Amino acid sequence: MAGGAHFDGGTTKDYPGKLTGFVLLTCIVAATGGLIFGYDLGISGGVTSMNPFLKKFFPSVYRKETADTSTNQYCKFDSQLLTAFTSSLYLAALVASFFASYVTRKAGRKFSMLAGGIIFFAGAALNGGAKDVGMLIAGRILLGIGVGFANQSVPVYLSEMAPARYRGMLNMSFQLMITIGILIANLVNFGTNKIVGGWGWPVSLALAAIPAAIITVGSLFLPDTPNSLIDRGHDDAALNMLRRIRGTNDVEEEYKDLVVASNESKKIKHPWANILKRKYRAQLTVAIMIPFFQQLTGMNVIMFYAPVLFKTVGFGANASLYSAVIIGVVNVIATFVSIATVDRFGRRTLFLEGGTQMFICQLIVGTMIAIKFGTTGEADIPKWYAILLVLIICVYVAGFAWSWGPLGWLVPSEIFPLEIRSAGQAITVSVNMFFTFGIAQAFLAMLCHLKFGLFYFFAVWVFIMNGFIYYLLPETKNVPIEDMAIVWKKHSFWGRFIDDDQDNNGKPPHTPEV
């Protein structure tokens, strides 16, 4: 175990209570916040490849694409203008997550989810009825703000509501909704692409209003988390809520710990200055590196460009869309694997297994493309070869879907103490959005220049991130969220950053029963 470099989870405390139907329901409703992000991730690639959409909003791109007769498959689909449009959403989300962190801390997690839903709804309406590029971009910015608010508040909400023993499972329902959103969007595009008369794109864009309505209405009925209620001075309501979600009156110990955490939190007026303190170096590093690495797995290259990639290796337009749908299905199903295992096997096991699986697949895909396309980018590949390639990409997607996908949202949301949890999550969202934007923007140019080496490029990153997890990420399974400081304190590397009197929210440290 890496020279004792990590703390092997176990339980610090085991509060009484069970997984109640009520907490399950609230978590499922809150997780639907992931649908809006997923729908957007899945819809834009398809819409921006529809000719009527291009003709109306990006005529220059359309002309260029139809005039392009080059046979070099690596450099075929390059249009920065279009990717800039797609990516504007991620930049808006990046900025919005900082505002969301303030709202989430001051007004509660529920309020941010509601705000996210309403703003996303407005964006969908504007986009569906867009008459010019201005409306289109304004709509995308609103969608981005909605995503920023939802992604900042939902993971924190889920991690706080869940009993420690089921936190991984419940939090991952967020990622499950993201993957369902992506799949639905792929199917919608598949259908609207067939609409004659050129009005497929507004249907695809306007349908985003449905997931927006689900999270908006859903969040109206959601209770706030006990942690946030105490933090905002509603102690009685918090105690009642805790009893309700744990299904027992015996919540004294957990309640007391929440109050201690909240007292610490109240002393902090400036979470942003606080998060930079030496004692939070571990959490801050993880909150930045996890979303950065998640994007450097290269998953979004597959998500955004699967149809393009499959066209590149010789599938027809329809077959490419089918393959994208197959990948979407694999993504959803494989997410269940991590939901079922994360609280038993732990975060580290899933991270390391998924990472290894992705690494091997990337090497194979890179090599298979190298063998056929070489550096000229010209090839005629047999059907069986293309099918094999899709199969290996599916194994890669499964690896992501039970590791970096869900864990990329779970881990950052469960490692911070209450006073800086909102700020920490905003950092995670913004880093995630920044690199989602960066990869989307750079992919086509990278494919053109790195060619098959693009897959080796991501493989190297996956190798590095496995090392990061192995040496620097302690196991957090089953540890109560307001007790998390002990995990960092026990870690042989990160422990050095924490003085004895600073750990565990000022509470005396207690020894974990492993």
Ligand code: BGC
């Ligand atoms: C990531 C997205 C990705 C999706 C794929 C999410 O966790 O943040 O960037 O597209 O998973 O399922």
